[in-house]
Amino acid sequence: MASDEHIIDLKGVSKSFGDKKILDNINLYIRKGEFVTLLGPSGCGKTTTLRLIAGFLAPDEGEILLDGKDISGIPPYKRPFNTVFQRYALFPHLDVYDNIAFGLKLRKVPSEEIDQRVRKVLKLVSMTDYEERDVDSLSGGQQQRVAIARALVNQPEILLLDEPLAALDLKLRKDMQIELKEMHRELGITFIYVTHDQEEALTLSDTIVVMDEGRIQQIGTPTEVYNEPVNSFVADFIGESNILNGTMIRDRRVSFIGHEFDCVDEGFGENNPVDVVVRPEDIYFTKKEEKTQFTATVRSCTFKGVHYEMYVDTDTGYELMIQDYDAYPVDSVVRLYIDPDDIQVMRKERTCNTFEGEMADETHVEMLGGTFECLPQAGLKAGDKVRVEVAFDKVDLLDHQEEGELAGEVHFLLYKGDHYHLTILTEDGDHLWVDTDDIWDKGDLVGINFAPEDLKISKRNEA
Amino acid sequence: MKRSHWSIPYAIFLGVFVVLPLLLILVYALQDGSGHFTLANITRFFSDSDALGTFAVSIEVAIENTLICILLGYPAAWILANKELNRSAVTIVLFILPMWINALMRTLATAELFGMFGIPLGKGTLLFGMVYDYLPFMIYPIYNVLNKMDKSYAEAAQDLGATPWKVFWKVTVPLSMPGVASGVLMVFMPTVSTFAISEFLTNNKIKLFGTIIQENINSSMWNYGAALALIMLVIIGISTMFTGGRKEAEEALI
Numbered sequence: 001m002a003s004d005e006h007i008i009d010l011k012g013v014s015k016s017f018g019d020k021k022i023l024d025n026i027n028l029y030i031r032k033g034e035f036v037t038l039l040g041p042s043g044c045g046k047t048t049t050l051r052l053i054a055g056f057l058a059p060d061e062g063e064i065l066l067d068g069k070d071i072s073g074i075p076p077y078k079r080p081f082n083t084v085f086q087r088y089a090l091f092p093h094l095d096v097y098d099n100i101a102f103g104l105k106l107r108k109v110p111s112e113e114i115d116q117r118v119r120k121v122l123k124l125v126s127m128t129d130y131e132e133r134d135v136d137s138l139s140g141g142q143q144q145r146v147a148i149a150r151a152l153v154n155q156p157e158i159l160l161l162d163e164p165l166a167a168l169d170l171k172l173r174k175d176m177q178i179e180l181k182e183m184h185r186e187l188g189i190t191f192i193y194v195t196h197d198q199e200e201a202l203t204l205s206d207t208i209v210v211m212d213e214g215r216i217q218q219i220g221t222p223t224e225v226y227n228e229p230v231n232s233f234v235a236d237f238i239g240e241s242n243i244l245n246g247t248m249i250r251d252r253r254v255s256f257i258g259h260e261f262d263c264v265d266e267g268f269g270e271n272n273p274v275d276v277v278v279r280p281e282d283i284y285f286t287k288k289e290e291k292t293q294f295t296a297t298v299r300s301c302t303f304k305g306v307h308y309e310m311y312v313d314t315d316t317g318y319e320l321m322i323q324d325y326d327a328y329p330v331d332s333v334v335r336l337y338i339d340p341d342d343i344q345v346m347r348k349e350r351t352c353n354t355f356e357g358e359m360a361d362e363t364h365v366e367m368l369g370g371t372f373e374c375l376p377q378a379g380l381k382a383g384d385k386v387r388v389e390v391a392f393d394k395v396d397l398l399d400h401q402e403e404g405e406l407a408g409e410v411h412f413l414l415y416k417g418d419h420y421h422l423t424i425l426t427e428d429g430d431h432l433w434v435d436t437d438d439i440w441d442k443g444d445l446v447g448i449n450f451a452p453e454d455l456k457i458s459k460r461n462e463a
Numbered sequence: 464m465k466r467s468h469w470s471i472p473y474a475i476f477l478g479v480f481v482v483l484p485l486l487l488i489l490v491y492a493l494q495d496g497s498g499h500f501t502l503a504n505i506t507r508f509f510s511d512s513d514a515l516g517t518f519a520v521s522i523e524v525a526i527e528n529t530l531i532c533i534l535l536g537y538p539a540a541w542i543l544a545n546k547e548l549n550r551s552a553v554t555i556v557l558f559i560l561p562m563w564i565n566a567l568m569r570t571l572a573t574a575e576l577f578g579m580f581g582i583p584l585g586k587g588t589l590l591f592g593m594v595y596d597y598l599p600f601m602i603y604p605i606y607n608v609l610n611k612m613d614k615s616y617a618e619a620a621q622d623l624g625a626t627p628w629k630v631f632w633k634v635t636v637p638l639s640m641p642g643v644a645s646g647v648l649m650v651f652m653p654t655v656s657t658f659a660i661s662e663f664l665t666n667n668k669i670k671l672f673g674t675i676i677q678e679n680i681n682s683s684m685w686n687y688g689a690a691l692a693l694i695m696l697v698i699i700g701i702s703t704m705f706t707g708g709r710k711e712a713e714e715a716l717i
Contacts, residue, residue: 056618076621083622089615093637102633103623154623 006068007032007158007190008053013062015048022048024214026062030158030207035184035191037201040211041237046194047162049211053192054160055079082151083160087167088143090135096122096146097131103154121153124183141172148183158190165200177203198238202226210234231346232421235277236414242283242320244417246276246345254345257417258316259294261338265345275346280309280323282342285334292335296320298328312336318417353390353432356460358383365457369428370405374455385460392421392435394454397446404447408432410440424448488696491689504690514675514691521672524586525654528593529601532650533643535594536601540642541635543602544609555606562599567659570596574663584665592664593654600653601646608642609635652699 008030015023023045030036038046051057052064055076063070071079082103090099097118104114122128125145135143144164151159161180165173181204184191195201201208202222210217210225210233218230229235232243246256248268254261256276268274286292296312299319308327312320312334328334357367361382365374380386401407411431412423422434424446432448440446495501508514542548543555561569573592577584616638620630658673667674672695679688 054622056621076618077624077626081622083619085615085619087613087615089613089619091616091619091634091638093640102620102625106624106629106633150619150623 005032006030007034007066008192009065009068010049010052011063011065013049013052013059013064015045015052015057015060022214023052023059026214026216028209028216028219030190030192033188033190035181035193035204035206036209037193037195037205037207038209038211039195039198039201039237040217041196043213044211045214046196046211050083050160050162050192050194053158054081054083080156081158081160082154082156083162084144084147084151084164086162086164088147090143090146090150092136094135095131096127096133096135096138099135099146100150100153102150107154117153118149121149124152124186125149125179140167141176144168144176148180152183152187156189158192161191161193163195164193166195166197173200180204202238210237212237228344229277229346231349232275232277232414233412235275235344235346240280240321240323242278242280242417243414244276244278244318246274248272248274248345252340254343257294257314257318257320259314261293261343262340263343263345264340265343268345268347273348273351275348277344277346278320278338278342280321281307282338283320283322284337284339285322285324285326285328286337287335289335291337293337295333295335298330298332298334301327301330303327319415320417350433352392353395355388355390355430355432357386357388359386359457363452365455368406368426368430368432372405372450372455373452374457375452377457380457380459386457387460389456389458390432390450390454392433393419394450395424395432395434396449396451397422397424397434397436397438397440398449399446401445401447404449406448408446408448410442410444410446413440413442485696488689488692491686492693493690494686496686504687505694507687508690508694517670517675518672520669521655524589524593524669524671525651527590528597528654529647529651531590531594532598532601532646536598536646537605537639537643539598540602540605540609543606544612558602559599561595566596567663570660570663577664584668586665586669588664589661589669592660593657596660597650597654600649604645604649605639605642608639612638648703651702652695655698656695 006029008028010026010028013023013026014021026045026049028049038049040046048057052059055071055074058072063072065071066079091102094102100118100121101114104117109117118131119128122130125148127142127145127149130138130142130146135146138146144167147164164180165176168176177200180191184204193201193204205222207219208222208225209219212233218225218234220228225234225238229238229241235241235243244256246254248254248265248270249260250270251266251268252263254263254265254274254276294314294316296314299311299313301308301310304323307323307325310322310324310328312322314320314336322336355367357365359377359380359382360366360371362376362380363373364371365386365388366372367388396404398404406426408424408426410422411425414421416435419435419437420440422436422440424432424434426432426448492504493500493502495503539558543558549555570592573595574584574588577588582588612635616634617630620634621627625633655671656673656676658671658677661667661669661671661674672691676688676691676695679685679691
């Protein structure tokens with residue numbers, strides 16, 4: 001198990017490819033013997049982080065420490081790590097034995113020892129008697145085992161795994177997960193694992209590092225990131241969840257979906273807007289009136305194997321997802337309650353869009369790479385630096401990019417029970433956030449406009 | 464009309480321009496001047512010391528040419544396929560550009576240049592001309608294989624402790640052998656059968672196998688010429704099999 005000693009430290013690591021910032025100021029430590037998973041959607045920077053540690057890439061800024069010493073200048077072939085590649089990268093011109101012995105032969109290990117170690121590691125991955133097989137004749141699962149064996153035979157201090165199970169089918173993937181965990185326990189070395197599969201991360205890891213857009217969103221144990229996500233991205237990415245707008249009435253009392261609930265969170269102030277996460281398995285059905293916190297009408301009910309997944313409309317008009325072992329008929333009215341422990345309150349990262357801009361003239365403001373009409377601003381003249389605030393629900397999204405003053409793409413979306421909360425990435429790389437009742441999909445191209453009266457402009461003090 | 468019917472024009476083309484000529488070679492090779500079937504043309508070759516000598520020279524020149532093409536072509540292909548060393552497609556076009564000009568014209572021009580600088584024609588000028596003509600046929604298939612090679616193999620080797628030099632010899636070279644094999648195929652046999660280069664660049668001082676086939680056909684000795692052509696075809700067939708993974712070698716050309 002993990003000790004307190006750090007084996008890897010990433011300090012202020014940033015990496016760009018061309019104009020695109022892939023990693024932005026990553027700070028992370030990995031303890032000796034730990035199973036760490038870098039988890040996030042594609043393009044979040046997790047594979048880049050792994051390749052930086054392996055040495056295939058060099059950071060633009062920051063440093064990577066191994067046992068406290070900077071290894072930036074050390075080429076990958078001198079680092080005491082071995083990698084299991086996503087598509088295995090087994091050498092097609094060598095058989096299983098020679099693939100595994102490749103690293104040992106390079107280090108001029110005596111041939112009897114090579115023999116011994118190859119056999120031992122083949123046993124570890126349950127591939128005894130496959131020595132002479134051509135790697136192309138192996139199934140995906142077998143190639144995977146050989147790839148793991150080829151890395152482990154060198155007795156690395158750290159095993160790096162880049163989505164090693166992504167190409168396997170579900171059943172095999174589950175079996176391999178158990179075997180990997182076994183191997184980790186048996187070998188006691190550090191595993192750094194990259195995946196986009198949250199379930200895999202929850203199953204395998206001692207520590208999960210959730211990443212998005214080149215930044216670390218949360219670091220924690222599987223239970224921590226599942227039960228106490230720090231923001232709506234993590235809540236949405238890990239497991240299923242109902243993410244809702246709420247108001248913290250006071251400590252231990254929060255209101256959402258038009259009802260008030262007891263909770264266990266403190267320190268969010270009074271009457272402050274917050275995000276609330278409730279997992280679908282944490283909303284309970286009850287028959288007793290005194291336990292009932294709210295009622296709802298079942299809209300759909302789907303059997304999912306272990307449980308039923310139901311969508312309900314609450315008496316106050318919010319849609320919630322509920323998972324339960326019992327099915328409730330569609331159109332029936334049900335009584336529901338949520339335990340205080342199961343309500344996770346998160347600080348809102350923002351409550352409206354805030355842009356920095358400059359007045360073009362009395363009725364126009366320049367920001368986000370465009371010029372927008374605004375109401376006449378008394379006391380502001382052309383060239384004044386200003387801050388512009390736009391409420392989430394005051395951003396107009398248009399079907400065609402060219403119809404808007406700005407063009408953008410739907411980057412991320414969250415359903416909040418009665419509306420969608422979208423993150424839009426503009427062509428210039430700025431973010432804006434939109435509340436809308438319309439249905440958009442991730443990747444949709446949109447035009448963006450603001451009505452002049454919705455721009456709240458204030459003078460910005462030069463710092 | 465069924466989809467398979469679309470192949471009819473191609474089948475006709477293949478029949479008329481590939482299969483029929485091959486059959487004609489076979490028929491001519493096995494006939495004497497008056498149209499009787501005989502093996503005399505084939506046996507004549509094996510007792511014709513002139514022809515056998517030429518054959519030996521041709522093979523020798525072809526081997527030398529192929530080796531030089533590998534030695535020059537492999538590094539060139541490697542540089543072209545290396546995205547850090549070669550950032551533009553222009554360099555690749557420059558390598559292929561000579562192929563746009565007719566080989567005979569290039570050879571004639573080369574001969575003129577040798578004349579201009581007073582370089583005596585002989586084996587050296589012959590090899591120069593051959594390498595000049597055939598080098599792109601070596602570079603292209605090797606470039607193709609290297610270019611398409613998954614770079615994770617090289618990374619995996621590095622990850623396992625291989626220095627860049629070891630990565631090259633233990634992974635890159637073995638994995639690019641199909642490209643080398645098809646390069647050899649495209650250089651070796653055409654060299655054996657060429658006659659124009661030896662004619663222009665040695666003034667026929669050095670005769671190659673192609674030269675004697677051409678001479679026989681030119682002097683209306685069609686049957687013996689056809690027999691020699693047939694022997695060459697058989698050798699091509701055998702050497703194709705010797706290059707091993709034929710399928711891989713073919714893939715290198717795509």
